[in-house]
Amino acid sequence: MTETPEVLDCRGQRCPLPVIALARRIGEVSVGTTVRLLADDPAAAGDVAAWCRMRGQEFLGQAGPDALDVRRLT
Amino acid sequence: MGPTRHIDEPVAYFDAATASPLHPAAREALIAALADGWADPGKLYGQARQARQLFDAARAVFADILAVRAEEVWFAPTGSEACRRAIAGLLRGRARVGRTVVHSAVEHSSVLKAIHDGVEVGVDRLGRVDLAAFAEAVGRDGVAAAALMSANHEVGTVQPLTEAAAACQAAGVPLLVDAAQSVGRVPVPEQWSVLTASAHKWGGPPGVGVLAVRTGVRFEDAADATGPSLPLLVAAAASLRAVEVDRDAQARRLSGLVTRIRETVAATVPDVEVVGDPVERLPHLVTFSCLYVDGEALLHALDRRGFAVSSGSSCTSDTLRPSHVLEAMGVLSHGNVRVSLHRDTTEEQVDRFLAELPGVVADLRAEAGVVGL
Numbered sequence: 001m002t003e004t005p006e007v008l009d010c011r012g013q014r015c016p017l018p019v020i021a022l023a024r025r026i027g028e029v030s031v032g033t034t035v036r037l038l039a040d041d042p043a044a045a046g047d048v049a050a051w052c053r054m055r056g057q058e059f060l061g062q063a064g065p066d067a068l069d070v071r072r073l074t
Numbered sequence: 075m076g077p078t079r080h081i082d083e084p085v086a087y088f089d090a091a092t093a094s095p096l097h098p099a100a101r102e103a104l105i106a107a108l109a110d111g112w113a114d115p116g117k118l119y120g121q122a123r124q125a126r127q128l129f130d131a132a133r134a135v136f137a138d139i140l141a142v143r144a145e146e147v148w149f150a151p152t153g154s155e156a157c158r159r160a161i162a163g164l165l166r167g168r169a170r171v172g173r174t175v176v177h178s179a180v181e182h183s184s185v186l187k188a189i190h191d192g193v194e195v196g197v198d199r200l201g202r203v204d205l206a207a208f209a210e211a212v213g214r215d216g217v218a219a220a221a222l223m224s225a226n227h228e229v230g231t232v233q234p235l236t237e238a239a240a241a242c243q244a245a246g247v248p249l250l251v252d253a254a255q256s257v258g259r260v261p262v263p264e265q266w267s268v269l270t271a272s273a274h275k276w277g278g279p280p281g282v283g284v285l286a287v288r289t290g291v292r293f294e295d296a297a298d299a300t301g302p303s304l305p306l307l308v309a310a311a312a313s314l315r316a317v318e319v320d321r322d323a324q325a326r327r328l329s330g331l332v333t334r335i336r337e338t339v340a341a342t343v344p345d346v347e348v349v350g351d352p353v354e355r356l357p358h359l360v361t362f363s364c365l366y367v368d369g370e371a372l373l374h375a376l377d378r379r380g381f382a383v384s385s386g387s388s389c390t391s392d393t394l395r396p397s398h399v400l401e402a403m404g405v406l407s408h409g410n411v412r413v414s415l416h417r418d419t420t421e422e423q424v425d426r427f428l429a430e431l432p433g434v435v436a437d438l439r440a441e442a443g444v445v446g447l
Contacts, residue, residue: 016367016368020442050404054365
């Protein structure tokens with residue numbers, strides 16, 4: 001977790017758009033990579049955590065205001 | 075655009091948790107009470123006495139069904155107002171003890187808005203309150219009251235009231251039970267200090283809130299508190315009496331339909347999360363979230379096909395915030411649909427919904443280009 005994460009800026013987008021963008025990006029990065037999602041929709045944090053649970057990816061939590069870290073596991 | 079509803083096909087109304095269609099007994103009682111109960115019950119003439127008798131009879135019906143004495147039953151102009159007055163009355167009555175209110179994270183917004191100094195207790199993935207944390211919180215100093223709903227309005231999960239009430243009793247803290255979604259659907263809970271309900275949830279008219287306060291509870295109602303109009307109150311009482319007659323049979327029937335929805339949606343719609351407790355739940359309500367689907371678009375698509383449902387997705391709320399209930403449970407909040415049934419709901423309506431839903435969701439996902447994601 002020391003490497004600089006991939007950043008995906010979805011600020012200004014409403015759910016489910018940030019989750020869709022995250023799902024696309026996770027499919028492009030290699031397993032073990034962390035993607036930092038920037039999203040300011042109030043539903044994003046909960047929905048990203050739920051998406052990780054449904055898709056078997058790792059939700060690393062809030063990495064700052066409007067920033068969520070997700071690691072590709074599968 | 076997909077196929078739309080045939081013009082003479084009636085809308086399947088699946089939003090009973092917001093408001094149930096008026097029960098025939100309510101309509102009859104309302105018309106009769108408008109004829110006989112228009113006078114001011116506080117005056118000293120025949121028409122007033124007749125109005126007073128109607129009020130007393132309505133109150134007696136509520137006392138009977140809630141298993142309390144008539145003097146313990148009060149009324150408010152809405153269910154939300156009953157909740158607000160319940161919290162405010164407990165805070166005034168217990169002002170010398172403290173001003174903190176312990177509450178679950180999934181209480182109705184009318185309860186949450188009335189609380190200014192709250193201790194929120196979390197829920198698990200099914201929406202069930204953390205009992206250990208609840209008991210710990212009510213045992214602290216300065217707690218004026220606790221609030222735990224009988225069952226949740228968005229996901230249907232029934233709360234462990236017996237255990238929560240025991241914790242409140244041990245701590246000497248009065249417990250408000252918001253029973254808006256359960257009265258008329260399942261047996262009335264027994265362990266509470268103050269209980270609230272709302273007539274239009276069980277098929278009574280809109281505009282009647284019920285507030286029951288047990289004798290001995292330190293409760294100080296607002297000096298300017300008002301009640302519903304007498305004809306509405308009479309209609310609310312008549313409908314609750316009628317609903318209670320076949321309550322268990324309706325609950326069994328609707329619960330069977332909800333089970334069918336829970337199982338069929340999970341089996342026929344890919345990437346769907348059916349939320350709430352599958353067993354300890356209300357008989358008439360089910361909620362699910364569809365991954366990658368916009369909740370507002372889903373509601374509009376269902377509306378075009380003649381299905382009236384509700385949603386906890388942020389895009390469907392005035393505030394653009396997701397449902398605090400879904401958020402507290404940690405479940406998906408977008409693409410959310412709440413289906414809540416009532417006595418007029420038919421098996422055919424439910425089956426038509428289940429037949430059309432997978433296609434509606436698939437079309438929206440295709441439009442958004444998220445298939446296979």
